[in-house]
Amino acid sequence: MLKKFYKIIIAPYTLFLLYLMFFGMGRYQYEDNQITVEPVFSTLEFIHNAVELKYIVTIVLGNIVMFVPFGFLGWAFPRFRDLRTLLYAFISSIVIIEALQYFTRMGIFEVDDIILNTFGVYLGWLLCRLIEKRFSRLVL
Template sequence: MLKKFYKIIIIPYTLFLLYLMFLGMGRFQYEDNLLRIKPIISTIDFIKDTISLKVILIIVLGNIVMFIPFGFLGWIFPRFKDLKTLIFAFIPAITIVETLQYFTRMGIFEVDDILMNTFGVFLGFLIKGIIEKRFVSWIV
């Protein structure tokens, strides 16, 4: 049951996520192409420079939580049942999206986004494993 629901929802979810990454949440086209390539430091700087805890949670946790569903891709594509294969396929895909944000200036290419998004996929993969062990009859 969960696999069938996942198969139905993952494509619209992916399209919604792409919308958010390029057009949603008050996005606008930057005048310059922006690039943040210092891992972890740019996120720490963002947290230090942001007064609102709500904004910090939305951006930082959102970059992780929104990608958890991609940890379940093994339910649709058998080759992604292996974590290493899933991560090595995801990193180039999210890097392409970040690069498109850079070239369209509809976002900022951020290495930290790649790291946080990938961590979200990793968490999703772990959650998928827990669900598969505990709720075997619901998965079909």
């Protein structure tokens, strides 16, 4: 039952997430191409300089939580049950999306986004395995 629901919802969810990544949350086109390549340090600097906790939660945790559903891709595409295959495909995809943000200037190419998004996928993959073990009757 959960797998059927997931297969129906993952495509619209992906489109919604792409919308957010390029147009949502007050995005605008930058005058110059923007890139942040210092892993972890830029996120730590953002956390340190954030005015309100809600910005930290929205940006940092959002970059993780919003990608958790992609850890379940094995339900729709069985070859993605393998973590290595899933992560290779996801990292390739997210690098392309970050590059598109850079080239269209509708966002910033950020290495930390790639790391946080990938961590979200990994957490989703772990959660998927846990759900399959504990609630196998509901998953089918």
